[in-house]
Amino acid sequence: DDTIKEIGNKLDIDDAEVFEADNLHVSPGWFDLRAHFWDPGHEEKEDIESGINAAIFGGFTGVAVSPDTNPPIDSKADVEYVYKKAEEFPVGVYPYGAITKGQKGEELSEMYDMYQAGAVGFSQGKSPLANSALLKLALQYHRSFSPPLHLMPLDHDLAKGGQIHEGEKSIYLGLKGIPALAEEVSVQRDLHLAQYAETGVHFMGISAESTLGILSQARKEGKDFTADVAVGNLYFTDEDLESYDTRLKAMPPFRSKKDNEALIQALNDDLISAIASDHLPQDIENKKCEFDHAAFGIIALESFIGAIGKSLEGKVSWERIIELISINPRRILNLEIPSIEEGNWAELTFFNPALEWTFEKKHIQSKSANSPFIGKPLKGKSLGIFNKGTMVWLADM
Structure with missing residues (x-):
């Protein structure tokens, strides 16, 4: 049965299976706003089953997957393929x-x-739409039937050839930088186009403090938008890149400490209303090479909540965190929210927000191993999920 029968402290559980753990918490099932499962076309990096295994370990009951497949998800048949698998x-x-x-x-x-x-x-996934006229048409066309378009805020020409955040660290390391300007310009354009089309827009992976200033002004002007941040941009900064570790090569890039602090504040201010894993598996051939030639992307589903707990400790409440990873992602997509009430369907995540642990390679469920979190301290861990009438208990993993 997938229905919440009763909520209370002293329940009749004689005929029920009991799951116990220290400091056990429960919340509506977590929902990832953006992950890349590469299926079809690049199943050597990830497929739907391995991506789901990574999501289960991370505590997710729902994941929205990017259309960056081969061929891309651009037809009714492609959508049906994902649901079927x-x-x-x-x-x-x-x-x-x-x-x-x-x-x-x-x-x-x-x-x-x-x-x-x-x-x-x-969405265009990791392929920003440079053609402003076509984007205007898309904004006008979709507004009558779907949630806002999900756009990557990046001016490709300004970012072309960039490897890491443009700043003192990029100069020190001798790597071409990706300026915050590339994000700012794109956000400004997309806000104007959305306003012209009389619709909203969602920005994927905000990374720069300067962009937040633009969004703050847009909010004051009543412009319709939402935005998310990738978990990696909350945990890492460009200071972590001194080792030239290609597992830290991400898009958007990990920016300065000042940017990082501004992103965290934006979570409390509701300028940013969701945290996404931006899980993007890459095989070893695309990562074990010179930094300039390495592919962008990190895997982050399995380490997601521990990275959030560690980076936001003492700065963002757990009540707010649950909004950012469970309630708001569904709200952005106009999906029903699985509230914990008697008689409702059960879609739940079980977790310990205080559990301190170190992420190890053995925790990876993905087909790829491009995790910058290996060996890193985390705080908070998923212990299980219940969804579609099925319990998956992870407390011993």
């Missing part, structure tokens, strides 16, 4: 559809058909 597992997998055909940025995809098939939203 994930239907037997206790984690809901919700595909985004590509805004443009083949993610080429040249022609709009059949967004309405994909929406009818269950596409949870629309």
Whole structure:
């Protein structure tokens, strides 16, 4: 049964299986706003089953997956493929559809058909849409039937060839920088286009303090937007890159300590309303090479809550954290929120917010191992999930 029967302190549990753990907490199931499962096309990096295994270990009951597959998710059949492959597992997998055909940025995809098939939203993934006229058309077209478009705030021309955050550290390391300006310019453009189209927009992976200033002003002006931050940008800064470890090469890049602190404050101010894993598996060939040639991306589903607990300790309340990883992601996508009430369906995550542990390679459930969290101290751990009538208990893992 997947229904919450009764809530209380002294329940009749004679015929029930009991799960116990120290400092056990429960919340509505966590939902990841953005992960890359690479299925179809790059199953050597990740497939839907291995991605789900990583999500289960991380405590997620739902994951929205990027359309960056090969071929991209740009048709009704592609959306149906994802749902079909994930239907037997206790984690809901919700595909985004590509805004443009083949993610080429040249022609709009059949967004309405994909929406009818269950596409949870629309995105260009890690391929920013440079064509402003086409983006304006997409914003006008989708507004009558789907949640806001999910856009990566990056001006490709300004960021071209960049490897890490542009600043003192990029000069010291001799690596070409990715300026915050590349994010600012994109956000300004997209806000103007969305206002013109009389619709909202969602910004994926805000990383720069200067961008937050733009968003703050936009909020005062009544512009319609939401934004998220990737968990890696809360835990790491460009100071961590001195070893040239390619596992730390991410997009958006890990920026300065000042940017990091501003992002955390923005979580409390609700300028940023969700935290995403931005789980992006890369195989060893794409990471074990010179920094300039390494692919962008980190895996983060398995270490997600521990990284949040460690980086936000004493700065953001756990009540707010649950909003950021469970309630708000669903709200952004117009999905029903699984509130914990008698008679409701049960979609739950069990966790210990105070558990201190070190992330190790053995914890990785993904097919890829490009985690910058290996060997890092974490605080907070998922202990299990209940979804689709199935309990998965992780307390001993």
